[in-house]
Amino acid sequence: MPLPLFVxxxxxxxxxxxxxxxxxxxxxxxxxxxYESFQIVHGVxxxxxxxxxxxxHSAAMIDLALPADLATFRAWIAGLLSANEAVECALRIFxxxxxxxxxxxxxxxxxxxxxxxxxxxxxGATAIxxxxxxxxxxxxxxxxxxxxxxxxxxxxxxxxxxxxxxxxHLTEGSxxxxxxxxxxxxxxxxxxxxxxxxxxxxxxxxxxxxxxPLRETDLxxxxxxxxxxxxxxxxxxxxxxxTAIDGRPVGDxxxxxxxxxxxxxFEDYFRQMIAEESARL
Ligand SMILES: Cc1ncc(COP(=O)(O)O)c(C=O)c1O
Numbered sequence: 001m002p003l004p005l006f007v008x009x010x011x012x013x014x015x016x017x018x019x020x021x022x023x024x025x026x027x028x029x030x031x032x033x034x035y036e037s038f039q040i041v042h043g044v045x046x047x048x049x050x051x052x053x054x055x056x057h058s059a060a061m062i063d064l065a066l067p068a069d070l071a072t073f074r075a076w077i078a079g080l081l082s083a084n085e086a087v088e089c090a091l092r093i094f095x096x097x098x099x100x101x102x103x104x105x106x107x108x109x110x111x112x113x114x115x116x117x118x119x120x121x122x123x124g125a126t127a128i129x130x131x132x133x134x135x136x137x138x139x140x141x142x143x144x145x146x147x148x149x150x151x152x153x154x155x156x157x158x159x160x161x162x163x164x165x166x167x168x169h170l171t172e173g174s175x176x177x178x179x180x181x182x183x184x185x186x187x188x189x190x191x192x193x194x195x196x197x198x199x200x201x202x203x204x205x206x207x208x209x210x211x212x213p214l215r216e217t218d219l220x221x222x223x224x225x226x227x228x229x230x231x232x233x234x235x236x237x238x239x240x241x242x243t244a245i246d247g248r249p250v251g252d253x254x255x256x257x258x259x260x261x262x263x264x265x266f267e268d269y270f271r272q273m274i275a276e277e278s279a280r281l
Contacts, residue, residue, distance in 0.1 A: 026099060058141060161232055187215055
């Protein structure tokens with residue numbers, strides 16, 4: 001992966017080689033830190049407020065004081081993007097807990113935006129189930145071991161995503177939220193069990209605007225054969241249909257009408273948000 005020209009450390013622009021942490025940092029031994037990842041589209045940070053608010057929420061959940069307020073984070077991001085001349089990329093933010101009474105450090109850097117094959121959207125992507133539960137599921141902490149293992153198993157199985165389950169219930173993807181469709185209703189795990197994804201929230205808003213029934217409920221593994229459709233969401237993927245899980249087709253194994261409709265409505269909503277956010281800049 002190409003390195004950026006600059007990384008921001010609490011607003012100071014440093015070369016990537018200087019962005020290092022010590023083996024004594026509690027971010028390493030205790031995963032004591034939080035992170036965010038979001039898209040920059042035509043120079044516009046997409047859903048920046050939502051991501052920064054979630055960063056603050058994650059930090060509060062582990063009693064970690066951010067090194068600056070969110071307005072300052074915005075200024076750091078703008079300075080970093082302009083120094084790197086980055087217009088189409090993903091942005092990573094890592095906030096690492098303080099070491100030995102030192103300062104909490106927020107590192108921010110741009111990296112290439114993930115891209116996905118067009119066939120994942122036209123024909124559907126595939127997934128496996130993986131037994132595991134993220135610790136403090138509502139927080140985006142540096143403890144990503146379960147997601148890492150789910151992703152590694154998915155790669156080894158030649159599929160796109162690993163869907164986490166625990167106590168007989170599916171919760172979310174390794175780095176996505178999960179929706180199933182039974183009859184005309186979208187179903188997704190309750191917010192307390194998962195990371196409240198920015199794209200998940202957008203699906204709720206879009207479904208509300210278009211009177212599409214949506215319910216938060218436990219997603220029992222044993223109900224999977226009843227699913228007519230399934231899709232995952234994340235800010236980089238938007239709405240991505242899943243047409244096979246553990247080698248078995250979901251519904252008839254094709255991208256279904258509800259997934260197609262949600263994909264189209266989501267793209268409209270996304271374009272509208274980008275236009276509004278770029279008008280504000
Ligand atoms: C565990 C988990 N769930 C859900 C998501 C989707 O979140 P968002 O829609 O904000 O990208 C992510 C994103 O990284 C994640 O790591």
